[in-house]
Amino acid sequence: MLNPSDTITEGYEVLLYIDHMRRWIKKVKRGSIFGSDRGSLKYDDIIGKKYGDKAVLSLGYDVYLLRPLLIDYIERGFERKTQIIYPKDLGFIVLLSGIGPGARVLEAGVGSGILTAVLANIVRPTGKVYGYEIRKEFAEITMRNLRRLGLEKYAEIRIGDVKQGIDVKGLDAAFLDLPDPWNALEKVYEALKPSAPIIAFLPTINQVEKMLSAIKEDQRFVDSRCYEILLREYQLVEGAIRPKTHMIGHTGYIFFARKVLRPAP
Numbered sequence: 001m002l003n004p005s006d007t008i009t010e011g012y013e014v015l016l017y018i019d020h021m022r023r024w025i026k027k028v029k030r031g032s033i034f035g036s037d038r039g040s041l042k043y044d045d046i047i048g049k050k051y052g053d054k055a056v057l058s059l060g061y062d063v064y065l066l067r068p069l070l071i072d073y074i075e076r077g078f079e080r081k082t083q084i085i086y087p088k089d090l091g092f093i094v095l096l097s098g099i100g101p102g103a104r105v106l107e108a109g110v111g112s113g114i115l116t117a118v119l120a121n122i123v124r125p126t127g128k129v130y131g132y133e134i135r136k137e138f139a140e141i142t143m144r145n146l147r148r149l150g151l152e153k154y155a156e157i158r159i160g161d162v163k164q165g166i167d168v169k170g171l172d173a174a175f176l177d178l179p180d181p182w183n184a185l186e187k188v189y190e191a192l193k194p195s196a197p198i199i200a201f202l203p204t205i206n207q208v209e210k211m212l213s214a215i216k217e218d219q220r221f222v223d224s225r226c227y228e229i230l231l232r233e234y235q236l237v238e239g240a241i242r243p244k245t246h247m248i249g250h251t252g253y254i255f256f257a258r259k260v261l262r263p264a265p
């Protein structure tokens, strides 16, 4: 649960930031000690400080006490047991979908709930993410991840196969991250509002081809597009600012189309 206060409080989380590599989300617990190769810190000594304050570790290094952002949870905090959608793709997926507070959206499969958390954060306080996940243990991980941020109120996860049917209608967007989204097209069409987008995340070009064929054959979606996002981070070393040596080479393709009102062929 995110701390509603600007003051560091027992039971809430704090991002302990020493440097880019040394940053951890930790729950503040009276009587406990945080340890690292840069020294230790008694949580008692930071209770009552403000997020943004600094503390000094036992070996003399500074540690900044930051309020964790959603991206910190995605990169360092959430439990994950499945392949996930990466931050570089998540931002563009949300923009493409056009959703905002109050939107009601479909997501399948939910996996570890990384996209679910991002969507829930966008649609709150009055919208909802309706998720389908065939594996109960993954749905449970998702709910645990959402609860950490108090986002569970904005998601309902069904254990089931999205291809068998969707029990909600009039949805503002559909997000599919499963191996064969083309087999869910009929059910997704029925669940979406006219004009609403479908967005599929596809790791291979072979899947993109199958998705495109299915969309063309169906004839009830238009404006098909496909994107790949490449994100290059820079090393910020004074006098040697340049792209980092390593980058994420490939995650997946983002496929987009919109529902139109037309009879099935």
Ligand SMILES: C[S@@+](CC[C@H](N)C(=O)[O-])C[C@H]1O[C@@H](n2cnc3c(N)ncnc32)[C@H](O)[C@@H]1O
Binding pocket: 082, 083, 084, 085, 108, 109, 110, 111, 112, 113, 114, 115, 116, 132, 133, 134, 135, 138, 160, 161, 162, 163, 177, 178, 179
């Ligand atoms: C790659 S993971 C999704 C990861 C998720 N987007 C995230 O960011 O954490 C794919 C998930 O789809 C689920 N899945 C596969 N086929 C499905 C289906 N027909 N209906 C619902 N879920 C399905 C799998 O169990 C798996 O958890």
